[in-house]
Amino acid sequence: MLLKKEAHRIAVEVLRPCARELDRMPPEQRILPGSPYFQAIGQLKSLGYHRMFLPAPYSDSDTQVSALGRAIFLEELGWGSLGLATAFGVDMLPFVLIAMFGSDELKEEVLLPWVEDTEGKYHGCWGATEPDHGSDGIMSLRDESGLTFGKAQVSIQSSGDDWIINGQKSAWVSSAPIATHCALHVQLAGEENPLHGMFVIVDLSSEGVTLGQPIQMLGARDDPQGEIFFENVRIPGKNVLVANSPFYGVFIDQLLCATSSNIANIAVGVARAAFEEALEYTRRRVQGGQPIVNHKNVQLTLYSMFEKIETARCFARQALAFLQGETPKLDDLSQDEPQSPMGISNFLSSPRHARCAQIYAKRIAFEVANDALQLSGAFGLSDESLFEKLFRDARSLWIEDGTLEVLSLDAARDLIKNYETDQYVPTEVIQRW
Ligand SMILES: Cc1cc2nc3c(=O)[nH]c(=O)nc-3n(C[C@H](O)[C@H](O)[C@H](O)COP(=O)(O)OP(=O)(O)OC[C@H]3O[C@@H](n4cnc5c(N)ncnc54)[C@H](O)[C@@H]3O)c2cc1C
DSSP, X not given: OHHHHHHHHHIXXXXXXXXXXXXXXXXXXXXXXXXXXXXXXXXXXHTTGGGGGSOTTTSOTTTOOOHHHHHHHHHHHHHHOXXXXXXXXXXXXXXXXXXXXXXXXXXXXXXXXXXXXXXXXXXXXXXXXXXXXXXXXXXXXXXXXXXXXXXXXXXXXXXXXXXXXXXXXXXXXXTGGGOSEEEEEEEETTOOOXXXXXXXXXXXXXXXXEEOOOOOOSSOTTXXXXXXXXXXXXXXXXXXEEOSSTHHHHHHHHHHHHHHHHHHHHHHHXXXXXXXXXXXXXXXXXXXXXXXXXSHHHHHHHHHHHHHHHHHHHHHHHHXXXXXXXXXXXXXXXXXXXXXXXXXXXXXXXXXXXXXXXXXXXXXXXXXXXXXXXXXXXXXXXTTSHHHHHHHHHHXXXXXXXXXXXXXXXXXXXXXXXXXXXXXXXHHXXXXX
């Protein structure tokens, strides 16, 4: 309860005002030192929230929380600002993964300064998609067509104990224009299959790295996005977190379970923000001699928004709990016990459940934001209102982190291949039914 209250206070006092300013600024100003972006991220770091997702010993008793605590926190971030919540998520990604897979040397050199950072000096990003590889990049590796993917636009080749990287990531990499470190997916030079790749950490101040300028987007403007260019960028061997091996595919799958579970909880926060704004507005707006909340059509719309948020929240929290090994899959009859005690991930997370949580929460976030806009009339369309920003943000959720269609196809493939029906029902009984 304390965590929710405190996270909500930050969302109200810090994230919302910073997001409002960022949303109205030209993109190039958002990334200047001292911009509201750095104020918001700095505030979250000064309070130690970035340590919340790290395994021991990097998070302490003050910052270590259960899956429920993390879900509550992410929902509040999403309520405050989709862009800043995304920024917080991608910032963590390289460093949490170093904590899980990095060598002691990399932890000492790269992870510890980030852990101890209270100002926002270090910032991570996730370089996954490329100009020609959006949906058919790592987002849909389960699809056999991934094998016709062709050459990636970021390749890596060995050079003694080091590795050399060349190429370009897409213009949509969140926080790239201001990031200091990138968790990067690369393909081995000369290969055509994306699974013949590696996951590496790149210090973005290295020679040969160029960060693109932020671009103006419809939504999530409070998180600058841009390309990353690599020209003969040399990284030491210790920066390879996952080498080219069969594990690379498993790793990507589980990484997407983590990002899906996180974004699902953030999307619930976006939906709740739209619902609460609409509830307040309809209580105050008088038409026909009474507050519009008294009209039956308005009441039914508000109820349906509420119902969607509550169901999406259950899915989203369930996915995060399963990711952390705190609860079994609901559709798996063979498991009735959690598989592992609380941890960062049991690496046995269920892709279809994580995708389902993400898809459903993103879908309802847009539906709820759309309803909220309708309930607010012309006021909602004006840039004086929060409604139009939430509408734009919720719409961009349908593309961010994988499009709804591609995520759904990915979940369907997992379902068709791995869903186990009850083995104990005799075939003839099924046929009679
Ligand atoms: C706000 C935001 C933040 C982002 N942050 C990051 C980030 O931090 N890091 C990063 O690497 N990327 C990031 N992205 C990129 C994002 O992951 C991609 O935009 C997304 O995966 C879709 O790729 P695309 O835009 O190239 O669309 P495309 O892949 O070109 O898709 C276009 C359309 O075709 C459909 N389609 C494509 N392939 C198939 C298929 N096989 N079957 C059926 N339909 C298909 C899609 O559903 C979509 O409707 C971000 C994007 C946004 C909008």
